[in-house]
Amino acid sequence: MRIFTGLLTSLIFLNGCLHLDTKQETQLVSFKAPNALQPDPAINIEREGYSLAYDGRIRGAAWVYEELTAASLENNADRSHFDFMEDPQIPLHLRSTKDDYKGSGYDRGHLRPAANAKNSAESMRDTFYLSNISPQDPQLNRKYWLKLEKYVRALTKSNDVVYVITGPLFMPQKGEGGKRFVQYEVIGKNDIAVPTHYFKMLQAKKGGSLRTEAYIIPNEPIDDETPLKNFSVTQEKVARAAGISFKKGAS
Secondary structure, X not given: OEEEEEEEEEEEEEOOEEEEEEEEEEEEEOOOOOOOOOOOOOEEEEEOOEEEEEEOOOOEEEEEEEEEOOHHHOOOOOHHHOOXXXXXXXOHHHOOOHHHHOOOOOEEEEOOOHHHOOOOHHHHHHOOEHHHEEEXXXXXXXHHHHHHHHHHHHHHHOOOXXXXXXXXXXXXXXXXXXXXXXXXOEEOOOOEEOOOEEEEEEEEEXXXXXXXXXXXXXXXXXXXXXXXXXXXXXXXXXXXXXXOOOOOOOO
């Protein structure tokens, strides 16, 4: 009998607020010798300003979590000093590379925006790891998605803290005969999955009050004049589509 200790990570709400919960879970696993086929635990990375869960199947993050305040957005770290780079914490066979994006027609879109990390050079640099990057339609990345990111940052001016989780989605579409399929493009030699949609969910905390907003945005060009409310969804819809769970009682 061997003792197996793994790292269990989940998103929970503590005192009504969104947090990352990391705890040690110990369980008994019965086998006589180490098994080379036993997979490593899920890849969860914590860095200055954000944390993420990595999905090796899509060669990208399943979600990225951050907490923003007016103070955390201060200072002027310059993004021009940094370039995109492979994440050394990701196994080589599961990484994306800069070459994967060349000639793909997609932007290297930040999940934690570089503009959220101006407080220090280290924080800014860490947003350029390719584990924090996803293939985004260029017009979406440079216009409507940017507009959403600016909206989230603006909320820090009137709230104590803004909790944010962002990630890719692969949504089903109807095909022939009314059947539903999940279909998506892959790019580069490493088969980087191109999401059909993205989600962003936030909680704005002011004193003892919380306001939750959740959005699902298609990975395609969107007219700048389209109201953000057109993409508003429930927290439950995000949780189901993204395959994540939140502590019961979260609102």
